[in-house]
Amino acid sequence: QVQLVESGGGLVQAGGSLRLSCAASGRTVSIYGMGWFRQTPGKEREFVAAIRWSGGNTYYADSVKGRFTILRDNAKSTVYLQMLSLKPEDTAVYYCASKGYGSTWFTGESYTYWGQGTQVTVSS
Numbered sequence: 094q095v096q097l098v099e100s101g102g103g104l105v106q107a108g109g110s111l112r113l114s115c116a117a118s119g120r121t122v123s124i125y126g127m128g129w130f131r132q133t134p135g136k137e138r139e140f141v142a143a144i145r146w147s148g149g150n151t152y153y154a155d156s157v158k159g160r161f162t163i164l165r166d167n168a169k170s171t172v173y174l175q176m177l178s179l180k181p182e183d184t185a186v187y188y189c190a191s192k193g194y195g196s197t198w199f200t201g202e203s204y205t206y207w208g209q210g211t212q213v214t215v216s217s
Contacts (some may be wrong), residue, residue: 095191102187104212105179109215113174115189116200125194127172128152129163130201131185131213138180141172141187143198152198155185179215186210200212 101113105193128143142163151163162175172189179180190204197203 095121097191097206097208098210099187099191099211100188102213104214104216106147107179107181107215107217110175110177111179111213113187113189113211114125115172115174117170117172117191121170122181123193124170124191125184126198127165127171127189128204129174129187129189130204131183131187132210133185138188138201139185140199140201142173155169176213179213181215181217184213184215186212197211 096118097115099113101111103111105111111158126145128169129141130138131141132138139172140154140188141157142161144163144165160178164173164175188210191206191209
């Protein structure tokens with residue numbers, strides 16, 4: 094199994110920035126990639142960004158492209174989501190998740206393990 098622990102959420106004004114972290118432990122050798130998703134009450138979970146563990150290929154939702162950057166530190170088994178130019182519509186609970194090989198990057202069903210989530214609130 095893989096355990097994921099997110100941190101770094103909080104309250105920020107529009108235009109501000111935050112960096113989320115997700116530390117993986119356990120059977121990390123099974124991780125092919127990691128992703129960030131977000132969810133607000135009453136809405137479906139939304140893909141935000143993902144990164145391939147080996148090689149570092151990255152994938153982004155159109156809504157965050159150019160503002161968010163996903164990074165990884167393999168030595169620390171940690172993935173980061175650097176969020177710039179935050180907007181009120183970015184307010185959500187952000188979850189990190191890990192996936193194995195062989196499925197799409199963009200849907201939550203492809204991911205096996207999930208963190209507990211961290212709240213990001215952007216005030217206008």
